[in-house]
Amino acid sequence: MLAIFLIGLPGTGKSTFRNKHLGNFNVVSSDDYIESIAYAGQKTYDDVFDAFIKRATDAARDDLDYLVDNEDNMVIDFTNLSEASRQKRLVRLTPGYQVLNIYFPLPEFGEWTRRLQSRPGKTIPQTVLDSMAQSLQLPKHYVSPDDFETILYYFGQS
Numbered sequence: 001m002l003a004i005f006l007i008g009l010p011g012t013g014k015s016t017f018r019n020k021h022l023g024n025f026n027v028v029s030s031d032d033y034i035e036s037i038a039y040a041g042q043k044t045y046d047d048v049f050d051a052f053i054k055r056a057t058d059a060a061r062d063d064l065d066y067l068v069d070n071e072d073n074m075v076i077d078f079t080n081l082s083e084a085s086r087q088k089r090l091v092r093l094t095p096g097y098q099v100l101n102i103y104f105p106l107p108e109f110g111e112w113t114r115r116l117q118s119r120p121g122k123t124i125p126q127t128v129l130d131s132m133a134q135s136l137q138l139p140k141h142y143v144s145p146d147d148f149e150t151i152l153y154y155f156g157q158s
Helices: 014-021 030-040 045-069 083-090 109-117 126-135 145-154
Strands: 002-007 026-028 074-077 098-103
Touching: 002 014, 002 083, 014 074, 026 045, 030 045, 045 074
Parallel strands: 002 074, 002 098, 026 074
Antiparallel strands: none
16 A cells, blocks of 8 residues: 655645646545535635635545545645644554655746746735745655656556
8 A cells, every 4th residue: 555645835746746647546635625616616716715624624634544444545635844744644544554755846936936826716825835835844755756657666556
């Protein structure tokens, strides 16, 4: 069983990478939940975020527990920036899970800005981004997205 943690600030390519390379994995993501609520109500992510973030976080936790109970592989698509935020999810995994941390570094500033601005209706204030950047604690062991195919082969998931 494999649990893949995607680690990085918003706009670094975590969800894009997940959608391109991890289509056969179960996903644990509060953002996906919020985006589905927004879509269903014909609203934007920003419109519904405050009202649904708690429910989305709870739903993601329940999804993780369900996947663990069923011994399924998963990708955990949060920012996962601090050791404490990862630990909240790691403690829910049962023995037998292998953990793969994939760290997404910040792209060049202009590219990062372009990515963040290309998400209409999903904005993050600069003060929040700055705070998130300050909270980054890399795990002891991680790989880059470029190493992904080799790593999946190692874990028998290719």
